[in-house]
Amino acid sequence: DQRLGAEGGAGAQLQQALSLAKITLAAEQLGVASEALDLAVAYTLEREQFGRAIASYQAVKHKAADMKLKVEVARSSVYYAACVASEVLAEDGDERIAAELDEAAAMAKGYCSDTVFFNAGNALQLFGGVGFTAEYDIQLYFKRAKASELYLGNGAVQREQIAAMLLDGESA
Template identity: 50%
Template sequence: MKLVLSQEQRHLRESVRAFLRAASPLPKARQGYDPQVYARLNGELGLSGLIIPEEYGGAGAGLAELAVALEETGAALLPGPFLTTAFAVFALTATPGEELLSAIAEGRTTATLARHGLEAPDDATVSGTLPQVLSGMDADVLLARAGDVLVAVELSAPGVTRTALETLDLTRGQAKVTLRGAPCQVLGPWPEIDDLVAVALAAEQLGVMRAALDAIVAYAKVRVAFGRYIGSYQGVKHKLADMHCKLEQAESIVRYAAWAADESPGELPEAAALAQAYVGRACFEVARDHLLLFGGIGFTWEHDAHLFYKRAKADEVLLGPPRIHRARLAQLLEL
């Protein structure tokens, strides 16, 4: 088991972090999805093809490397369909969908994934309504479960209606997608990828946690109240220490789950359930407490604290509330 990043993974982390710091700082994240940032992200770093097999034009890396990238995109609150495209790649790799994988690896296509909601396809068309599709307004292709099969639908095709939703997370939108006889491509049986999706989301949540904690620690070192830096008050120090402990535990859980996905698939179900049972709630608690420790300024629209709070809450419930994952973990452990 490897819980420490390799030298190559550390280099990847620094490259992604430096790129996002320059190309997508937090003030820009408020503006939403920028296709030019994605074009550079894929052209300069090749992140869209990171986990795509080499025969389809990707780098052939594992989930451990993807987790490193997702931690940085989470810390930057990167808008747009990077996370959902990773979800789609899990499905396409298991199927596989050669043409779509090549298009994603080349940066020509972004995708989103819907795990429920469509009727079984009929004569190469599909119908149904998906009430909430993550990055549904930004992605080019929808991969969805229709009956027991995986289908691909071009979101610009006839028969497809997308309606932007007003959501909690300002930095990553959702859409209602309605399909009425939309042309589709049946790719194969629906693959079991829920565990991979859970680990990828946990990696993003780890990045949100880390960035939130870094921000409030920096603030505690410069904010003065009653003649003292607030970081010197016992109540603040204890709260920051608690947040740090949650971060350390979350990092170990995510690193283990990503390792299991790559090296020990038999351990993945328990690791993935643990990741969402613990990391989702811990991420929200850290983001909540960091906002509270900022005091009144943290509640203002102009401050970034509420952006982390909202991303943390949206991510926490994206795959269902933590109690669902705790129940699944208990079942897997026969408790």
């Protein structure tokens, strides 16, 4: 009497729960990636080398711009996945959109997994050697980025799942 639906029918509900978990994790990864960028920018604005803030150097600006670009694309993927999830979970939701949930979740998780590790790694580089010390929180963001990147499948695994969804039913 504690089953998820009819006997043998729990697979769809479990898959939906996994997709929702991926979207939730992707949103967390977006927050970590965004905060890693903010921490790096704040540090580079205060850290001086050769009489000026290191944020004024072109190479640092380019790295920060790449990080910002990835955050904004990740934000779009999370928003899209959240909208699909909202439609699926609505009482009067469209049944046709339920098929998009797995794909949207995999896209968001895949891109956010890549983004969070990229941003945390670059932020750690911008902090230099002090980034690994307990004095700065960026080391915690880096560790969280690596752990969340692997949880529920990294970017490569998500892209494989998307490819399988798109190619399902086609002969090779």
